Amino acid sequence: MGQISERIEKILRRRAERLPEVRAELARWRSVAADVTWLLERDTTADDRLPALSAEVARTVDVLSAAESRFARDQVCVGVSGRARVGKSTLLQTVSGLTEQQIPTGPDVPVTAVRSRIVCSPRRRAVLGTHTVDSFLAEVVAPYHRELGIAEVPATLARFRGWDYPRPSAEAVDQHSSVGLHERLRRMRDSLDSYADLLTGRDVEVDVEHLRPYVAYPTNAEENAGTADRRYLAVREARIECPFPNEEVDRLTLVDLPGLGELAADAEQRHVADLRHGIDVVLLVTAASADSTYFGAADQRTLALLDVARGDVRGPKDFVRIVLNTGKEPERVAVLRDRILADVNAGVDGRYYEVLEADLKDRRDVDGSVLLPLLSDLAGTLGRMDDDVLAAALDRAASTAEQAAKVLAALEGGSRDLAHSADELLARGAKELRERVSFALRGLVSSLHARARDGGDDSDEYVDAVTDVFDGIRAWIEDGFGRGAEAWRSAALLEVGAEGNASPFTAEEMSRLRVEVSKRFGGLDTYFDALLRQTWRHVADAFADVLGPLVGEVEGEEALWSLKTRFDQASCPTLGGAVADLLATRLEYRTHLHPGVRAALDGFNLEGVDPVTGDPVTRLVVGVGREDVEVLEARLAELTEQAAYETMLALQRESVVPALVLHAAVEQFEDELIRSGRSKVEFARFARTHRDLLWPEESDRIEGARSRAARVDRLVESISGAVAGRRNP
Amino acid sequence: MEPTRVLFEIGLLGPSRVGKTSLVSSLFRDGQRLLKTSGVTIRANDRATEVKMRQQARALDSLVQSRRFTPGALAANHTTVSFELLLDPGSAEDTAEETGIALRLLDFPGGWLDPANRSTAHEQAWSEVEGFIVRSSVLVVPVDATVLMEAVTAPQRGAVPLVLDTYDVGQVARRWARSRAERPDSPALVLFVPVKCESYFADNGGRHDRADELFDRFRSVYGDVLDAIAGEAEHTEMLYVPVDTLGCVERMSGRWVPDEDTHLRFEGRFLVRSRPVLSIHGVEDVLIALCKTLLAARKTAEEQHVLATAEDAHAARGLAERDRGLVGNFFRLVDELATDAYGQDRVLDFVDRRTSVLRGLGLRRFGEYTSEVRAADRLDGAHQRALERLRLLDAVVDDFSGRSYSSRVRSPLAARAH
Secondary structure, three states, X not given: OOHHHHHHHHHHHHHHHHHHHHHHHHHHHXXXXXXXXXHHHXXXXXXXXXXXXXXXXXXXXXXXXXXXXXXXXXXXXXXXXXXXXXXXXXHHHHHHOOOOOOXXXXXXXXXXXXXXXXXXXXXXXXXXXXXXXXXXXXXXXXXXXXXXXXXXXXXXXXXXXXXXXXXXXXXXXXXXXXXXXXXXXXXXXXXXXXXXXXXXXXXXXXXXXXXXXHHEOOOHHHHHOOOOOOHHHHEEEEEEEXXXXXXXXXXXXXXXXXXXXXXXXXXXXXXXXHHHHHOOEEEEEEEOEOOEOOOOHHHHHHHHXXXXXXXXXXXXXXXXXXXEEOOOOHHHHHHHHHHHHHHOOOOOOOOOOEEEEEOOOOHHHHHHHHHHHHHHHHHHHHHHHHHHHHHHHXXXXXXXXXXXXXXXXXXXXXXXXXXXXXXXXXXXXXXXHHHHHHHHHHHHHHXXXXXXXXXXXXXXXXXXXXXXXXXXXXXXXXXXXXXXXXXXXXXXXXXXXXHOOHHHHHHHHHHHHHHHHHHHHHOHHHHHHHHHHHHHHHHHHHHHHHHHHHHOXXXXXXXXXXXXXXXXXXXXXXXXXXXXXXXXXXXXXXXXXXXXXXXXXXOOOOEEXXXXXXXXXXXXXXXXXXXXXXXXXXXXXXXXXXXXXXXXXXXXXXXXXXXXXXXXXXXXXXXXXXHOOOXXXXXXXXXXXOHHHHOHHHHHHHXXXXXXXXXXHHHHHHHHHHHHHHHXX | OOOEEEEEEEEEOOOXXXXXXXXXXXXXXXXXXXOOOOOOEEEEOOXXXXXXXXXXXXXXXXXXXXXXXXXXXXXXXXXXXXXXXXXXOOOOOOOOOOEEEEEEEEEOXXXXXXXXXXXXXXXXXXXXXXXXHHHOOEEEEEEEHHHHHHOOOHHHHHHHHHHOOHHHHHHHHHHHHHHHHOOOOOOOEEEEEEEOOHHHOOOOOOOOOOHHHHHHHHHHHOHHHHHHHHHHOOOOEEXXXXXXXXXXXXXXXEEEEEEOOOEEEEEEEEEEOOOOOOOOEOHHHHHHHHHHHHHHHHHXXXXXXXXXXXXXXXXXXXXXXXXXXXXXXXXXXXXHHHHHHHOHHHHHHHHHHOHHHHHHOOOOOOOHHHHHHHHHHHHHHHHHHHHHHHHHHXXXXXXXXXXXXXXXXXXXXXXXXX
16 A cells, blocks of 8 residues: 555544544434424514524535435545546546546447446446436426426436427427427437336346446437447446556546436536535536637536535635546647636646646556646645635534524424423313313203102103003003913812812912012013113213314214223222222112002011001902902902002102102212312313314414424524534634 | 970081081991980981981991902992981970980081082082081081092192192181180080091001001191191180991901092092901990080070970960959969869869850950860970980980090190090
8 A cells, every 4th residue: 555545544543433423413403304394394583583594404414415315325426527528538547547438439429328336446347327207207307398398307216208299390499409309308208118127216236347338328329229238327336346557546436427417407507516525626627629728618617616616625726626638639738728727727838727737548647747746735635625624614514513402492482482381281181181181061950959859750750650550460460460361260169179278379369460560560671771861871972072073973972981081091090999889880670669558568478467456367268269368369459559659650760769869879970070089180180081073272382382393492402512512612 | 395306416527529418327327226225316317317227227237248458438428417316315205395305417429528629509508507607506518538648759649638638628727716706605515526447447457557647647737627626716616536337347458549629639449358248337436525515506596495384384474374353363372172072174174165155254364264274284294204304314414425526536736645
């Protein structure tokens, strides 16, 4: 390794050492940029400080990104630029040792179709980065459409394949200038089959010896032969790796730049950005031609663009070298040299740009006059340029941070207010929610209380239900106690006759009738069940207006279960428990009413006790004949009807019991829900958990305010870090 | 001579179908049983009463025989019906005069209580009924116990005051009390008589004692009536006297049916108990209450009558023994001598047959003294016989008024007065 190589190696190591710092700063500012963009997208104010900050942050990210690219490079990247046919490709061939197959040259028409990077490497290969269909249509086809004033752009390859590009008529004089573009588009369209399969976006490795169709335009002969092979259209960039002949240049990458000044405006901007991110130094090749010895307008324009691409590198001469190809039109070189001296360096050699001269076909001349002087200079200037770039990037970051700090200070206040209002809104919402639920339940509890106290419709319905059971029992009695009158008599006669005594049958029958009467009143459970479910429905309805979005379309018991699930989801055990307790309420004849009315059936036995004397008495004594059985039937019917009637009256006297049970259950529910010690806390929790459903619009605002406050906090933290980092390097 | 009968008017105040006639019938029927060995009977004192009591008796016999009881089988009255029951100690053989205590009760269509239901054609009749009620010293207010006790639901309980027409009963009772207040020395008694009570007492064959509940319901429903009476005439005695008008039936079931006037009306279904024998209960308490009130009223009247009889005798004696002047005293001496010699009857017989002869002889005043003495003697005899009959009534009245009320009887203004 030579001395130059060692020095360059040292500079590259220094870059690697600084890379983490640069990347950290870049990461910080990318995060800042994302946050600022996020804020900007949600900014509803007319304040223009945020858009300005956003633009500034974007520029900072760009600068840092360029620095990051620079410090990430493990090679010195030399861009080779210049007008067509001045010897760029010749220079690349000479330095890299590649041939016409990889870096085609031509005396007449442009041949370089794809930007190539030629990397000094022990390996020998070519890796092609390809377009996707979308990027091909957007980056290759669309610019032509724009240039031709065609509003639409094909969205698919099929559309492109069928696109009609008419040739301008002879009368359309203003369109004649675009004939060439039309022709190129047509050729691209007509040769689609040759490259469509390559539009995958993947890297494709090809043999270096067969690289030409991927990177060069067809030759004139091929065009004339009507070639349909335009594979280069699918290639974004070619990376050619090969060993360079000169040992001093083992860390060198050459970048074949398209002819600057000859591109469309937007293409130039892209290339300039690429230069800033990917090039350490540019060789602007120029040469005299048969018809010109001027450092022409295109070269001047290229210099101007390179000055932009230089970015934060302070000295233009550090970034750009003019290479005068003395191998072309040797007799006119002196004139061109003079023109450069006069037009570029204002009459002082090397004032603004160094001019290197060599016959670019001559490797020795190129090595001695261009490559080694360049590398020697770079060994001295590259580190300085790196320092310039990094310092400028960090200065810009610090400056942006200070600007951001001012903007964010204002934003922070507003966001904090919004965040506080969000908290207040949520607290107020939870309070109001609880109050509205309480109000709705209070109305229901009052209504149930009134029913428990005064009777009302429910009581009437209950009385009717009890009366219906009694009427059913009477019908059952008339139907021979459910057996048919004649069948009952026959059975009774048989049994009484067999016993020779009516008492055993009478006693057994009275027991059966007593049990049946009681069982039939047990049928009230159907009514009670409906009443309970109606009450649940009323409770659910009371919630519907307030918590409707949480319950959905379901009603009654199902709605209450849904509500319990919502409470559980919000970790509200007290509120969920209240709903569970309400749903566990039971209203049953056997449990609530039978104990109170059972006494009405107590006397319905064959034997009883005289209430005055206390002596045992037999209530029903008949003989065993047919007429006696009829008397027995009539007496049993009377006594059963009387017992059923007494039971009915006892139940009707208890008509408030169902209302009392339901009132107590709902009042307890209200107590647990509203007046328990945990009520307020859990309602707040409930509101917070389900705010999206409860207050969708407010919730968005709340979330927006919270996120905004969080973003601003994060930004402030990031930016304060950037400022502190710069102040204490 | 004035009759020795005492007429005791009793106001009967209750709405239609409450059981007024049944109550009178029970009073009549059980009164006969209670007075069986007293020497005093109770009987219908006029034809109308006799007919009504007969109808009731037949209906009750039918009930006992058929073991089927349908309440309200007898049509309601559409006009006034006067019941007159006589506590009869037996008529005097030597006179045609009526004796005893007549209890007159006036039944009237219950609908008349409500002025809205009273046609102008009935105004005069109602005026007479009201006049009768107002001058009665005893007011009997029958109360349908089944209506009080079978009302369970709020609508049913709301209908009770309408079915029992407590408002109009209260209005008439107030007028009666005001009238009694004008006679503070006269007795004033109101008997609230719940009827159809068989299902609510355990002392007459019933299985459940719901006496307290019945009393509470009565006081609740009739509170305004009680207050009206107590407010107008403080000295009025009020008693709550439940009566089993049949005793052998009990309510089996019932139904409250819609009614145009009272919204709801109770229709009971009754069963006849296994021992189908009339067992009227509570009439004795009614009689006790009546007798306690009668005691004072009757004694005053009867004592005045006895005194009047004694005074008649004394006046006759005084007339006979008066100074007749020289001529008169001469003829008195002749009468005494003739009576001593021939006896009073022969002297008077002679005088009757020879009146014109004696007048022709200037002996017109012969026999005058003897006649007047006989008249005085006769009055003394009537007086003694009247006293004898009254002693029988006295014994009955004293007996009943001295008896204690049964445990059913209460004072509606106190928890339990008797």
